[in-house]
Amino acid sequence: MERVRVGTIGGGAFGTSLCVHCSRAGHETLIYTRDEGVTADINNPQVKENKVYFKGFRLPGSLRASTNLLDVVAHADLLLLCVPTPYVAATLEKIRDHLQPHQVLVSCSKGILNETLETVDKILERVLPVSLHRRIAFLSGPSFAAEVAREKPTCVTIAARDLAVCKRVQMLLSTGRFRCYRTADVTGVELAGALKNVLAIGCGMVDGLDFGGNGRAALITRGHSEIVRLAVALGAHPLTLSGLAGIGDIVLTCTGDLSRNRTVGLRLGKGEALEDIIASMKAVAEGVLTSRSAHLLAQKVKISTPIIDAVYRIVHERADPLATLDQLMSMDLMPEVDEAVLAASTATHLLTESHDPA
């Protein structure tokens, strides 16, 4: 297997876990962290721990850290960008003039900006020169940091507009415990990764309110329909939303106790205030900000997203969770699948039968 030099920007949970993975895969890995103390701990053979964002996990001896962002950029053949969405543009502005033509940048963030309603691919394409756009890939799919680091079997999707770049990243990051699939549907993968966080908050609320397994399954299914409608209206391929970045990550974050987004919803459902929940969490739950972006995007493209809107209202307008969920259950009764779509496909089927030569 080919070994390269990996640089990771972002010493949070996911950046740290991907570094563990890359070190284990034999890549020479250097992580950028903003905190001198975290860097010193990672570089100290007696400590080898990220005590702020990845407590209790002993990091590989070969993994090194630096607080010098440009040293990490200069080190890397493959650069993993693992900062929360609100910090992506500022981070790129610091590094864009130092990127070299042979480098490939892999974005791992899952969010949509409030101000511009951009997914992370759009932020990269805005901030980076056009000459670098074909060197960018995106990693998404069900992959809790703690499980990646502990070598639990994980499958993710790598998206890129350039097939050669996509295949190279897929090959460099895949191991016997971390299997990468590939796709050209960057738009679909980016929207899926961001929107599932909103659904995870909603699922947490359902669980916090003790609505039971039926309620959770209903929210996942109807929420997935909303994500499909919205993402397809914004240019995604529908099949991507049934893939790892779509249904795969929805299942994980809507049901997994390790999800920060689900935890936010759970605590909101139990009656805690958002400010208290956020103040008590070191980690970022991207769905909090993305719920506003998703609600605005749906309005912009005139797509009905009652569950996303409900999450937005509870999170940002202090709507009462129980009353909001009651409203969802008493909406006008409607067909499960658009009747015109269903009728069209049935007609096609009948037409095919009537032309059967037998």
Ligand SMILES: NC(=O)C1=CN([C@@H]2O[C@H](COP(=O)(O)OP(=O)(O)OC[C@H]3O[C@@H](n4cnc5c(N)ncnc54)[C@H](O)[C@@H]3O)[C@@H](O)[C@H]2O)C=CC1
């Ligand atoms: N943790 C996980 O299991 C997974 C996370 N992701 C995504 O990866 C991205 C990063 O998430 P995590 O590593 O989990 O973050 P985290 O919540 O563990 O850590 C927060 C990160 O934000 C950085 N940060 C805080 N303030 C900053 C600022 N002003 N400027 C620059 N950076 C700042 C911190 O240094 C740290 O790297 C997110 O978009 C998340 O959705 C994707 C897959 C799995």
Ligand SMILES: O=C(CO)COP(=O)(O)O
């Ligand atoms: O995206 C994730 C797993 O794929 C992590 O989800 P949370 O940010 O909700 O923990």
